[in-house]
Amino acid sequence: MPTIVEVDRLTRRFGSRRGVTDISFDIAAGEVFGFLGPNGAGKSTTIRLLLGLYRANSGRTTVFGLDPVADSVEIHRRIGYLPGELALYPRLTGQRHLDGVARICALTDYVYRDELVERFDVELDTPVHTLSKGNRQKIGLVQAFMHKPELLILDEPTSGLDPLLQDEFVRLVRETADDGRTVFLSSHELDEVQRLVDRLAIIKDGRIVVTDTIEHLRRQAPRTIELHFDHHVDRHRFDGLSGVRLIDHTRGRITLSVTAPIGPLLRLIAELEPIDMTARAADLDELFLEYYRKDRDPEVVDAE
Ligand SMILES: Nc1ncnc2c1ncn2[C@@H]1O[C@H](COP(=O)(O)OP(=O)(O)O)[C@@H](O)[C@H]1O
Ligand SMILES: [Mg+2]
Structure with a gap:
């Protein structure tokens, strides 16, 4: 073209x-x-x-x-x-x-x-x-x-x-x-x-x-995964996984934002034995807001 x-x-x-x-x-x-x-x-x-x-x-x-x-x-x-x-x-x-x-x-x-x-x-x-x-x-x-x-x-x-x-x-x-x-x-x-x-x-x-x-x-936009547990799970269990970010942690519930291929996370989740899991489709809004939010310097031309 x-x-x-x-x-x-x-x-x-x-x-x-x-x-x-x-x-x-x-x-x-x-x-x-x-x-x-x-x-x-x-x-x-x-x-x-x-x-x-x-x-x-x-x-x-x-x-x-x-x-x-x-x-x-x-x-x-x-x-x-x-x-x-x-x-x-x-x-x-x-x-x-x-x-x-x-x-x-x-x-x-x-x-x-x-x-x-x-x-x-x-x-x-x-x-x-x-x-x-x-x-x-x-x-x-x-x-x-x-x-x-x-x-x-x-x-x-x-x-x-x-x-x-x-x-x-x-x-x-x-x-x-x-x-x-x-x-x-x-x-x-x-x-x-x-x-x-x-x-x-x-x-x-x-x-x-x-x-x-x-x-x-x-495809790159973050997916949200919510896990429910009937036992305590240390929130730091997810720390080592790249592309996985903990966004919320309350008693019995952990919410993650995922931007990487999901295999390694699924293996860890299986080990932790949740009672339920929901996954929400990729949300372009969130990705977009991330680009909007990333702070840059104020509206003055950089010193040259
Ligand atoms: N004619 C102009 N005189 C002075 N500053 C301008 C002029 N046009 C644009 N700007 C500056 O460039 C920036 C971008 O403006 P603009 O292109 O109109 O933004 P947008 O269309 O995305 O809302 C503005 O914040 C303003 O400071
Ligand atoms: Mg304009």
């Missing part, structure tokens, strides 16, 4: 404030790639670098193999972009906005646009300043998708959409990927990303802490 987006050791500072530091990732054609991180992590900054709206202090990025600043006209023609803070003209209607974009990207086939307007129940006839945030967001979505661009760059796309429309959005992204086109989307919500993407990068304090497939992350 050809590489559609390439980000190589990209750094952007804002005075003493951290934008993004030394980030790298690639997105292949047809992928749905997620960019997950809390507010202020650097998601929008990265997206603006990809769009040539910011220049990098160091590092390199290409979109379709092109340079975001030098080739911005060509890149913008081939992408659909939904900004994190959608700027619309307050007095114009949704219809006028869509017509404007249609002209810019020389749209000739309106069938797909009309289909999207219908599916998302977009309000086209009133000035956008009278619309709710969710209704404005829907206009932004149609603007981004209507010309079937090769690459969609969506900055927190479902913010303000009600749950029903979020489901519709999931379908839209899947169709786009099935069509061989590429989607890059940012979010601060794991649930949303989990539902949508094949692969993701987690960004925190301007640095990428992990890039992996959802599938593989899930």
